[in-house]
Amino acid sequence: xxxxxxxxxxxxxxxxLEGDTVIAATKALTSADVISGVTAALDEVLKQSAVALTSIxxxxxxxxxxTNAIVERRELxxxxxxxxxLPSGRGMPPMVDWPQxxxxxxxxxxxxxxxxxxxxxxxxxxxxxxxxxxxxxxIQQKGIKNIAIASAFSPMNSAPETQVAEKIxxxxxxxxxxxxxxxxxxxxxxxxxxxxxxxxxxPFADNVVSAFLGALTKRGLTCPAYISQNxxxxxxxxxxxxxxxxxxxxxxxNSLRGAHKLTGLETAIVVDIGGTTSDIGVIQNGxxxxxxxxxxxxxxxxxxxxxxxxxxxxxGGSLVSGDGTSIGPQSVGHKLVTEGxxxxxxxxxxxxxxxxxxxxxxxxxxxxxxxxxxxxxxxTATMHAMLNDNIEMMKPGGKDMPVILVGGGAVLVTEGxxxxxxxxxxxxxxxxxAIGAAIAQIGGESERxxxxxxxxxxxxxxxxxxxxxxxxxxxxxxxxxxxxxxxEETPVPYMDEGATRVxxxxxxxxxx
Amino acid sequence: xxxxxxxxxxxxxLGSVFLATGGGGDPHVPQLIAEQAIKTHxxxxxxxxxxxxxxxxxxxxxxxxxxxxxxxLLPSVDEAARxxxxxxAHVGRKVDxxxxxxxxxxxxxxxxxxxxxxxxxxxxxxxxGRALPEAQMMSYAIAGVKPTPALALDYAGNQATFHTxxxxxxxxxxxxxxxxxxxxxxxxxxxxxxAELKRSVIPGTLSFSVKLGRTLRENRGQxxxxxxxxxxxxxxxIYGQCKLVFQGKVVxxxxxxxxxxxxxxxxxxxxxxxxxxxxxxxxxEYLLATLGSKIIASVPDLIVIVDYETGAPINAERLRxxxxxxxxxxxxxxxxxxxEALKVVAPRCFGFDIDYVPLEEL
Numbered sequence: 082x083x084x085x086x087x088x089x090x091x092x093x094x095x096x097x098l099e100g101d102t103v104i105a106a107t108k109a110l111t112s113a114d115v116i117s118g119v120t121a122a123l124d125e126v127l128k129q130s131a132v133a134l135t136s137i138x139x140x141x142x143x144x145x146x147x148t149n150a151i152v153e154r155r156e157l158x159x160x161x162x163x164x165x166x167l168p169s170g171r172g173m174p175p176m177v178d179w180p181q182x183x184x185x186x187x188x189x190x191x192x193x194x195x196x197x198x199x200x201x202x203x204x205x206x207x208x209x210x211x212x213x214x215x216x217x218x219x220i221q222q223k224g225i226k227n228i229a230i231a232s233a234f235s236p237m238n239s240a241p242e243t244q245v246a247e248k249i250x251x252x253x254x255x256x257x258x259x260x261x262x263x264x265x266x267x268x269x270x271x272x273x274x275x276x277x278x279x280x281x282x283x284p285f286a287d288n289v290v291s292a293f294l295g296a297l298t299k300r301g302l303t304c305p306a307y308i309s310q311n312x313x314x315x316x317x318x319x320x321x322x323x324x325x326x327x328x329x330x331x332x333x334x335n336s337l338r339g340a341h342k343l344t345g346l347e348t349a350i351v352v353d354i355g356g357t358t359s360d361i362g363v364i365q366n367g368x369x370x371x372x373x374x375x376x377x378x379x380x381x382x383x384x385x386x387x388x389x390x391x392x393x394x395x396x397g398g399s400l401v402s403g404d405g406t407s408i409g410p411q412s413v414g415h416k417l418v419t420e421g422x423x424x425x426x427x428x429x430x431x432x433x434x435x436x437x438x439x440x441x442x443x444x445x446x447x448x449x450x451x452x453x454x455x456x457x458x459x460x461t462a463t464m465h466a467m468l469n470d471n472i473e474m475m476k477p478g479g480k481d482m483p484v485i486l487v488g489g490g491a492v493l494v495t496e497g498x499x500x501x502x503x504x505x506x507x508x509x510x511x512x513x514x515a516i517g518a519a520i521a522q523i524g525g526e527s528e529r530x531x532x533x534x535x536x537x538x539x540x541x542x543x544x545x546x547x548x549x550x551x552x553x554x555x556x557x558x559x560x561x562x563x564x565x566x567x568x569e570e571t572p573v574p575y576m577d578e579g580a581t582r583v584x585x586x587x588x589x590x591x592x593x
Numbered sequence: 594x595x596x597x598x599x600x601x602x603x604x605x606x607l608g609s610v611f612l613a614t615g616g617g618g619d620p621h622v623p624q625l626i627a628e629q630a631i632k633t634h635x636x637x638x639x640x641x642x643x644x645x646x647x648x649x650x651x652x653x654x655x656x657x658x659x660x661x662x663x664x665x666l667l668p669s670v671d672e673a674a675r676x677x678x679x680x681x682a683h684v685g686r687k688v689d690x691x692x693x694x695x696x697x698x699x700x701x702x703x704x705x706x707x708x709x710x711x712x713x714x715x716x717x718x719x720x721x722g723r724a725l726p727e728a729q730m731m732s733y734a735i736a737g738v739k740p741t742p743a744l745a746l747d748y749a750g751n752q753a754t755f756h757t758x759x760x761x762x763x764x765x766x767x768x769x770x771x772x773x774x775x776x777x778x779x780x781x782x783x784x785x786x787x788a789e790l791k792r793s794v795i796p797g798t799l800s801f802s803v804k805l806g807r808t809l810r811e812n813r814g815q816x817x818x819x820x821x822x823x824x825x826x827x828x829x830x831i832y833g834q835c836k837l838v839f840q841g842k843v844v845x846x847x848x849x850x851x852x853x854x855x856x857x858x859x860x861x862x863x864x865x866x867x868x869x870x871x872x873x874x875x876x877x878e879y880l881l882a883t884l885g886s887k888i889i890a891s892v893p894d895l896i897v898i899v900d901y902e903t904g905a906p907i908n909a910e911r912l913r914x915x916x917x918x919x920x921x922x923x924x925x926x927x928x929x930x931x932x933e934a935l936k937v938v939a940p941r942c943f944g945f946d947i948d949y950v951p952l953e954e955l
Binding site (some may be wrong): 530 | 622623625626628629633657661662665666667668669670671672748750751775776842848849850855864867868901902910915917
């Protein structure tokens with residue numbers, strides 16, 4: 082049996098799965114200290130299921146704590162940043178385009194050194210030992226322990242990063258170092274940004290992981306614990322201590338993965354209807370379709386891949402106009418239980434329309450008895466039209482696709498959706514994200530720029546796949562079960578024919 | 594506009610992506626460089642071609658190479674000004690003002706970096722009015738300005754000078770140097786007098802790009818609501834007509850590298866799947882839009898693809914399957930409709946077997 086826990090901004094959800102069956106599920110409020118909310122949710126599912134603690138084999142946790150720390154500029158530690166790339170990038174230091182409050186919050190020491198590589202494997206220039214020595218001794222003198230290192234084209238040749246890291250470890254044995262090539266993708270500044278955010282979170286990651294593990298141990302749960310990352314795969318606890326930045330987008334990913342698990346559908350549109358928005362995403366082969374847009378986290382550019390989500394202003398608390406022709410994007414949000422008509426408030430919301438139409442019995446239905454039936458009919462039609470139009474926009478091609486409804490607001494859909502080939506309302510849809518966490522596998526990813534003239538295509542793809550596989554194994558995957566789930570080849574314009582960016586993503590089962 | 598300062602750069606960059614018609618590279622890094630240069634040296638004064646002395650010495654400056662490379666091999670803030678220094682030493686003459694190769698994409702910003710570093714003005718205008726893939730398609734070259742003497746500088750300060758008769762030959766040589774130098778260089782080329790500039794430049798495009806970027810920003814939202822504000826500014830500019838030709842999602846996009854160019858097509862289908870899909874032919878830029886057998890717009894007129902939700906222009910490298918988009922077509926400046934210009938930028942020059950028909954007549 083497995084436990085899945087999802088710590089969101091508002092709710093902490095927990096489920097226990099036996100095989101594919103949900104045997105206990107709960108939704109608790111997220112506590113300010115996070116851990117007491119997790120403990121409460123854990124106690125509740127353990128009580129519901131009355132299973133023996135020893136039968137729980139793994140625990141998977143999804144958390145937004147690291148994203149929130151960046152967005153709210155808290156729990157960030159002072160770091161040193163070493164960029165290896167001179168003489169390129171003179172006058173363009175790390176964090177040059179960061180919001181000033183974030184730069185101030187981190188208070189980094191920056192060192193720019195000569196070295197790095199060109200796309201074709203030639204060195205930009207040799208590393209200068211005296212520069213490295215001076216930087217390391219300055220870091221040592223300032224007592225900085227957390228260090229980010231980035232060098233030009235390190236996804237293709239990471240030697241400068243590892244060489245400098247060795248020098249640091251020799252001088253500062255307890256240093257904690259993030260090498261930018263661990264984040265794989267091309268784009269020096271974005272990769273460096275990821276390494277910087279990761280480094281500044283390292284001490285906090287220790288605390289969070291220790292607190293999670295402590296809470297589990299206190300409950301007598303001694304099985305391995307994993308944490309979800311952006312792409313819906315898992316990392317073991319030690320990996321999270323080193324790579325907290327990889328958790329940044331796990332929330333929406335888990336919801337999409339959970340919808341896939343609950344229905345068994347490999348390809349579908351998922352509509353997650355909450356209090357304020359409906360988030361529409363797509364699963365392809367059981368995994369979220371990724372967005373291709375540059376992702377900003379707390380005002381900082383990164384090249385993390387995030388799920389492609391279309392958010393529209395329609396939820397259970399959305400405001401409805403007097404004639405029912407217009408809905409949202411304003412919402413009473415979590416104040417629905419005091420401001421909605423059926424709860425004794427004065428605001429006409431989508432939930433009031435639902436009650437008035439006789440499809441749900443929530444609150445005091447006599448308070449919506451005087452609503453005109455044509456307004457109720459119109460508002461119902463408006464809600465369905467909004468969903469149909471936006472689902473159409475997310476569909477790949479004009480093909481028929483099933484639609485899975487999840488989230489607390491899914492009850493708003495009282496009629497069929499003509500944009501859906503079939504409509505699915507799985508049981509336990511309210512805790513889809515905790516289920517998504519519970520079913521996650523282990524993944525790994527790598528990206529390089531290669532010339533198919535120098536390296537034949539098959540060999541090139543194989544070498545990138547090996548790098549991705551190594552990463553998955555490091556994160557806890559069973560090497561025998563690893564398979565490539567996505568191979569992306571992007572030709573590079575204005576270059577030699579055959580110059581190609583190759584990105585490979587692999588997935589495997591948890592090693593036992 | 595009398596000068597370009599920090600407050601203009603976001604709008605200039607955004608406008609330049611629209612005018613890049615899918616090419617030109619992501620202007621993010623060039624914008625950062627321009628910001629650093631203006632922070633260090635102060636605002637750049639903008640001079641209209643009319644106000645320029647006929648005897649003035651003007652040199653266009655910009656980056657040549659693969660924008661993808663500069664994501665790793667970062668440019669340096671002093672590289673553009675150093676290129677002008679070296680060019681001045683090479684030709685033995687002081688440069689009075691710099692100009693832009695192309696307003697589309699990152700090369701709209703590099704002249705600002707040079708101008709700030711050198712303390713000289715930048716010309717309000719460029720050599721394309723959009724983005725185009727080859728140097729001989731620049732208005733300067735079409736109007737007979739010689740490409741050389743030209744000088745190129747790489748990240749390490751290595752330099753090469755060029756003396757060729759034609760822009761076509763120059764283009765080949767400069768590209769080999771760019772490859773040898775790691776994929777990206779800065780060049781000063783097609784130097785000319787003020788009098789030559791006046792008859793060869795596409796005027797006003799730098800200040801127009803700022804205005805266009807501001808319009809896109811202030812009207813951020815669904816593509817349909819952008820049309821009126823866009824028409825309002827294009828109608829009163831050197832471009833003229835602006836049409837919203839299609840809205841839908843990308844159902845196919847395939848490109849491959851041929852001769853160093855990203856060549857292929859994108860297919861865009863109506864959201865409800867009905868009717869003929871729109872086909873966009875790509876060679877770095879969006880060059881031809883075809884609906885069924887009917888041509889909707891063609892190069893040298895501008896074809897622009899924007900994000901359906903936000904109106905943000907999307908360049909061809911980033912356009913993907915599943916993208917929800919709107920397609921605009923905009924008339925090109927009159928310069929590019931002259932027989933001399935059409936000799937190098939008509940659809941046939943890109944391998945499409947059709948005659949150019951101006952957007953207004955389609």
